[in-house]
Amino acid sequence: MSTPSSDVLPLLTRPSRFAPLWANWWIPVAIGLLILLAPWIEGGTPYAGVHWDKFWARITMLIGINLTLAVSLQLINGIAGQFSLGHAGFMAVGAYMGGYAVTAHGAAAPTDGDAVPWMNPGGALLFVLAVLLVTAVSGLIAYGLYRAVRLLARLHPKGPVAFMWLLLAWLALDVMLKTKGVGGVGGGPASNPLGAINLLGLTIKTIGASFTFLLDHSSPLAALLTNSIPASLRKPSTLIVSLLGGGTAAAIIGFVVGLPTLRLRGDYLAIATLGVSELIRTAITNSEPLGRATGFSVSTFAVEADASDGTLATYYFPWVYGVALLTILIVWRIQHSPKGRALQCLREDEIASSAVGIDVTGHKVMAFVIGAFLAGLGGSLFAHYDGYMNPKQFDMQRSIELVVMVTLGGLGSVPGTIIACLLLTLLQPTLQTSEQWMPHWMPHWTLSITSFANQYRLVIYAMLLILAMLARSRGWLNFRSRGQATLAGTT
Amino acid sequence: MSLLDVDNISIRFGGLRALGDFSFKLEPGDLVGLIGPNGAGKTTAFNLVTGVYSPNEGTIRLAGEEIGGLGMAAINRLGIARTFQNIRLFGPMSVLDNVAVSIERCDSDGPFRHARCLIRSVARTTGFFSARSQTVDRAMHLLETLNLAHHARRPAASLPYGDQRRLEIARALATKPRVLCLDEPAAGMNPQEKMALTELIRGIREKFDVAIWLIEHDMKLVMNLCQRLTVLDHGQIIATGTPKEIQQNPKVIEAYLGEGAVH
Numbered sequence: 080m081s082t083p084s085s086d087v088l089p090l091l092t093r094p095s096r097f098a099p100l101w102a103n104w105w106i107p108v109a110i111g112l113l114i115l116l117a118p119w120i121e122g123g124t125p126y127a128g129v130h131w132d133k134f135w136a137r138i139t140m141l142i143g144i145n146l147t148l149a150v151s152l153q154l155i156n157g158i159a160g161q162f163s164l165g166h167a168g169f170m171a172v173g174a175y176m177g178g179y180a181v182t183a184h185g186a187a188a189p190t191d192g193d194a195v196p197w198m199n200p201g202g203a204l205l206f207v208l209a210v211l212l213v214t215a216v217s218g219l220i221a222y223g224l225y226r227a228v229r230l231l232a233r234l235h236p237k238g239p240v241a242f243m244w245l246l247l248a249w250l251a252l253d254v255m256l257k258t259k260g261v262g263g264v265g266g267g268p269a270s271n272p273l274g275a276i277n278l279l280g281l282t283i284k285t286i287g288a289s290f291t292f293l294l295d296h297s298s299p300l301a302a303l304l305t306n307s308i309p310a311s312l313r314k315p316s317t318l319i320v321s322l323l324g325g326g327t328a329a330a331i332i333g334f335v336v337g338l339p340t341l342r343l344r345g346d347y348l349a350i351a352t353l354g355v356s357e358l359i360r361t362a363i364t365n366s367e368p369l370g371r372a373t374g375f376s377v378s379t380f381a382v383e384a385d386a387s388d389g390t391l392a393t394y395y396f397p398w399v400y401g402v403a404l405l406t407i408l409i410v411w412r413i414q415h416s417p418k419g420r421a422l423q424c425l426r427e428d429e430i431a432s433s434a435v436g437i438d439v440t441g442h443k444v445m446a447f448v449i450g451a452f453l454a455g456l457g458g459s460l461f462a463h464y465d466g467y468m469n470p471k472q473f474d475m476q477r478s479i480e481l482v483v484m485v486t487l488g489g490l491g492s493v494p495g496t497i498i499a500c501l502l503l504t505l506l507q508p509t510l511q512t513s514e515q516w517m518p519h520w521m522p523h524w525t526l527s528i529t530s531f532a533n534q535y536r537l538v539i540y541a542m543l544l545i546l547a548m549l550a551r552s553r554g555w556l557n558f559r560s561r562g563q564a565t566l567a568g569t570t
Numbered sequence: 571m572s573l574l575d576v577d578n579i580s581i582r583f584g585g586l587r588a589l590g591d592f593s594f595k596l597e598p599g600d601l602v603g604l605i606g607p608n609g610a611g612k613t614t615a616f617n618l619v620t621g622v623y624s625p626n627e628g629t630i631r632l633a634g635e636e637i638g639g640l641g642m643a644a645i646n647r648l649g650i651a652r653t654f655q656n657i658r659l660f661g662p663m664s665v666l667d668n669v670a671v672s673i674e675r676c677d678s679d680g681p682f683r684h685a686r687c688l689i690r691s692v693a694r695t696t697g698f699f700s701a702r703s704q705t706v707d708r709a710m711h712l713l714e715t716l717n718l719a720h721h722a723r724r725p726a727a728s729l730p731y732g733d734q735r736r737l738e739i740a741r742a743l744a745t746k747p748r749v750l751c752l753d754e755p756a757a758g759m760n761p762q763e764k765m766a767l768t769e770l771i772r773g774i775r776e777k778f779d780v781a782i783w784l785i786e787h788d789m790k791l792v793m794n795l796c797q798r799l800t801v802l803d804h805g806q807i808i809a810t811g812t813p814k815e816i817q818q819n820p821k822v823i824e825a826y827l828g829e830g831a832v833h
Contacts, residue, residue, distance in 0.1 A: 233639065408692075409692055412691055412692050412694065413688065413691060413692065416687075416688075416690075416691030416692075416698070417671075417674035417675075417687055417691065417701075417705075418684070418687055418688055418691060419691075420663075420667055420670065420671050420674065421671055421674070421675070423660070423663060423667075424660050424663070424671050427660040427661060427662065427663065428658050428659075428660060430622075430642070430654075430658060431654070431658035431659070431660065432643075432671075433641065433642035433643040433646070434620065434642055434646060434651070434652055434654070434658070434742075435646060435651070435671060435672040435675060435741060435742070435744075435745055436643050436646035436647045436672070436675045436745055437643060437671070437675055438643050439643065441684065445684060445688070449688075
């Protein structure tokens with residue numbers, strides 16, 4: 080074999096002369112964010128003198144949270160091409176996990192008499208660990224069942240059906256034993272003829288015991304953990320625990336849900352993910368500790384006496400935009416890496432992908448899990464900033480909004496998603512407040528147009544989506560030329 | 571022990587037995603053809619060996635290792651690569667990327683390979699950059715060998731037909747196969763392109779140390795190129811042998827030209 084000709088290789092390994100201006104767009108973004116974050120990093124109260132307008136403070140935070148959510152959805156919907164309508168579900172998992180960990184277990188310190196909120200990162204951490212333990216164990220059990228069924232299907236085509244019947248028979252036998260007072264599944268007297276099944280009961284009991292131990296946020300272990308953290312760092316560390324807990328819980332749910340559903344394609348996958356997100360929402364709506372349909376107030380910084388919306392925004396601004404930047408960085412770098420190229424192959428042709436040895440389901444699940452993790456982070460931040468949890472906030476409408484952002488931004492284009500996210504999140508408040516900002520010299524009918532547009536905002540969303548599909552199926556804000564070599568050194 | 575040992579495999583689709591009692595052996599460095607009329611089951615045989623379908627009966631061994639029933643990706647990783655009758659390239663991706671994905675897949679082996687690769691990519695370690703430049707080098711070598719280097723940055727779908735066929739071969743070779751299955755590589759080519767393809771396939775066998783198994787309708791090309799031939803009709807093997815033997819086999823002539831042609 081000869082060496083590559085000299086006129087080709089340098090072209091491929093150095094940044095292209097024709098690299099678009101926005102190829103290194105993240106550098107100015109990172110510098111800007113560093114400047115914004117600098118006072119916070121130095122310590123003290125950042126932006127203490129800055130006056131935050133209540134309304135726009137809220138919108139600024141919403142943009143940051145939406146950036147996290149939309150860019151993480153871009154990884155699933157755009158880059159991997161797996162059309163998911165269930166992102167709000169992952170967001171809900173993250174939000175409830177993060178919110179509840181802080182509210183129920185991270186608010187009051189075990190040793191502080193005056194019970195300053197936000198001071199018990201140890202308690203929050205133990206709670207997160209407890210929930211993750213239970214989720215992981217149930218996930219493992221579900222995965223084991225799934226592998227067993229797959230193995231049975233390989234051994235004999237009728238295997239899974241026989242397995243189901245056996246399971247049903249076992250359950251029926253158990254009910255019969257229970258009604259006769261002999262015992263049954265999950266422990267019972269030693270006379271239980273199905274003695275081996277006690278193993279299951281023992282497992283459940285062990286998990287339950289460790290669960291109740293971990294749930295005790297005034298336990299010595301929690302106190303030890305909390306007291307090992309300096310008082311000034313307890314607030315941020317509680318937030319970090321809540322963020323990571325929310326993200327990990329969402330990732331685990333993403334894995335458990337992704338394995339079976341990602342075998343589906345196209346419309347079927349969209350319907351399955353929609354079903355999963357509704358399932359999560361319904362489960363939350365019916366859960367007593369999570370406040371059912373009315374929800375609960377998240378015990379955040381907001382409950383401190385002097386917290387107004389302005390100081391709240393001051394505290395959360397670096398967190399929200401830090402997570403957004405992290406998400407953008409992770410998704411962008413994954414896209415321009417071997418795994419990203421493999422995901423792009425899946426989007427183009429699954430059969431050809433497996434013919435070159437790409438593990439189709441594995442890569443889909445990977446994209447799903449990472450997307451869910453990042454959505455969980457966004458959800459947890461949402462819980463903290465919003466301060467009030469309600470299942471209605473995570474309905475299908477929210478998923479659709481995110482899908483519109485991703486689609487308008489261009490499937491596979493991260494910069495496009497960022498711009499679409501900014502525009503669409505700003506659209507509603509801008510239209511709403513048109514009476515305030517519209518100059519007086521503008522003709523009267525401009526106000527009628529903006530108020531009409533405000534009223535029919537959702538209709539306009541849908542029309543934009545249809546127009547985008549008809550006119551530019553790769554997105555209105557997608558600047559990338561079709562054949563640009565992703566290996567050509569622009570990253 | 572043969573490199574590829576297919577022993578009595580069969581597959582049924584509902585009531586139709588698409589392939590029955592198909593046995594076949596491939597030694598290292600072989601160049602063997604599979605021919606037969608339309609609908610004879612040639613592509614089905616390919617699909618069984620490359621893992622698109624699992625056989626109902628029989629065993630498939632690659633260097634002694636049973637591979638029947640494994641998935642396509644797993645079989646590819648064990649060393650069988652293929653091309654498709656209807657070209658299946660990653661159309662909007664560049665020619666370079668089409669080859670690079672196959673190379674990058676080979677690079678990541680061992681425990682936790684997905685996690686390690688992800689962390690390397692997100693952290694952009696030096697390993698990431700050296701792996702990337704190695705990938706580009708190897709992909710360009712391969713494209714040079716197959717005379718595609720000047721197209722490297724173009725979208726695969728924009729290539730001329732013959733180049734697309736060659737790119738598919740390049741992509742299959744990038745997975746470092748021990749067996750290369752070519753499904754009608756000359757379909758839609760003009761006589762000059764077919765001549766070039768014959769030379770290319772011979773060259774590939776020498777340079778890449780790979781056994782080649784190919785389906786082809788062009789008899790001239792097959793007789794020219796292959797050492798041995800297998801003839802399929804209605805899902806059954808009707809003849810095996812050297813091209814000369816096959817040309818004179820009355821059963822084969824009957825299968826192609828119909829009954830009463832042998833007179």
